[in-house]
Amino acid sequence: MPPIPDVLISEVGPRDGLQSVKATMPTADKLRWIDALHAAGVREIEVASFVPARLLPQMADAAEVVRHAITLPGLTVMALVPNRKGAQAALEAGVHKLTMPVSASAAHSLANVRKTREEMVEEVRAISDLRRDIAPHVKLEAGISTAFGCTLQGLVPEDEVIWLAAQCVAAGADESGLSDTVGYANPAQVRRLFKRLRAELGDKAGAAHMHNTRGLGLANCLAAYEEGVRTFDASLGGLGGCPYAPGASGNVVTEDLVFMFEASGISTGIDLQRLMDARAPLVAGLPGEPVYGMTPEAGLPKGFVQGASHV
Ligand code: ZN
Numbered sequence: 194m195p196p197i198p199d200v201l202i203s204e205v206g207p208r209d210g211l212q213s214v215k216a217t218m219p220t221a222d223k224l225r226w227i228d229a230l231h232a233a234g235v236r237e238i239e240v241a242s243f244v245p246a247r248l249l250p251q252m253a254d255a256a257e258v259v260r261h262a263i264t265l266p267g268l269t270v271m272a273l274v275p276n277r278k279g280a281q282a283a284l285e286a287g288v289h290k291l292t293m294p295v296s297a298s299a300a301h302s303l304a305n306v307r308k309t310r311e312e313m314v315e316e317v318r319a320i321s322d323l324r325r326d327i328a329p330h331v332k333l334e335a336g337i338s339t340a341f342g343c344t345l346q347g348l349v350p351e352d353e354v355i356w357l358a359a360q361c362v363a364a365g366a367d368e369s370g371l372s373d374t375v376g377y378a379n380p381a382q383v384r385r386l387f388k389r390l391r392a393e394l395g396d397k398a399g400a401a402h403m404h405n406t407r408g409l410g411l412a413n414c415l416a417a418y419e420e421g422v423r424t425f426d427a428s429l430g431g432l433g434g435c436p437y438a439p440g441a442s443g444n445v446v447t448e449d450l451v452f453m454f455e456a457s458g459i460s461t462g463i464d465l466q467r468l469m470d471a472r473a474p475l476v477a478g479l480p481g482e483p484v485y486g487m488t489p490e491a492g493l494p495k496g497f498v499q500g501a502s503h504v
Pocket residue numbers: 209374402403404443444
């Protein structure tokens with residue numbers, strides 16, 4: 194058995210990344226990409242979103258992608274579900290973990306899903322009950338989006354973020370993480386909010402989902418790490434870009450995040466060279482789509498030896 198890594202890198206490119214590009218990646222390329230990520234040592238992947246295909250044609254093959262991903266040994270296969278209906282389809286396809294986005298910004302929640310935050314907590318409860326009835330081993334995560342600010346509302350009160358995360362756990366979520374959906378977060382704020390989240394939820398405090406819109410993605414991940422966070426969302430090649438800042442990546446770039454941790458002696462379980470090789474099926478499946486990342490551009494430093502953690 195390989196040693197347990199110090200941190201878990203949760204790859205969100207096949208869902209979060211693909212959802213924000215216009216082109217649709219062919220299913221065969223998606224499967225090759227997921228295989229390459231797994232071969233590099235990635236052990237949690239958000240592979241799809243269970244939404245109506247007419248809204249998101251990129252995700253029309255969600256069930257097929259899940260059925261393939263669950264054959265990869267040791268991989269936790271996660272899917273985003275916006276509601277109970279999506280959760281039912283994801284559970285039927287065989288996912289190991291559901292993630293449900295719940296917006297901390299009252300304005301964003303209404304604009305995005307036409308529901309109040311309280312109504313979304315009830316949706317978390319409905320999904321949790323469904324999961325308990327038909328697939329009790331499946332984990333449920335509530336991802337608190339716009340936790341660090343919102344393009345519609347601006348400031349999102351920290352008390353409301355922590356309140357909402359606690360409500361989601363009380364409604365049945367196994368964990369609640371915080372997402373910097375629009376790239377407003379700074380390290381001081383990240384420390385403050387994750388400290389409060391961990392004080393409130395203990396080991397039910399979940400992942401940090403940071404964006405690199407203003408160049409602070411890695412700094413924010415490190416700040417979260419120093420507050421005890423051990424699961425980090427990231428996207429290979431920073432796929433998806435940022436709709437609010439042309440030319441900037443949206444999600445934290447997986448390659449750069451893994452380099453930061455490994456260079457610091459914090460093991461990820463991921464082989465950096467093989468991770469960078471996993472770009473090939475991504476680029477092949479989405480010709481012309483920009484990919485980001487400083488480490489893949491610059492290459493690994495001379496003499497860089499990855500810790501004993503790699504696969
Ligand atoms: Zn994201």
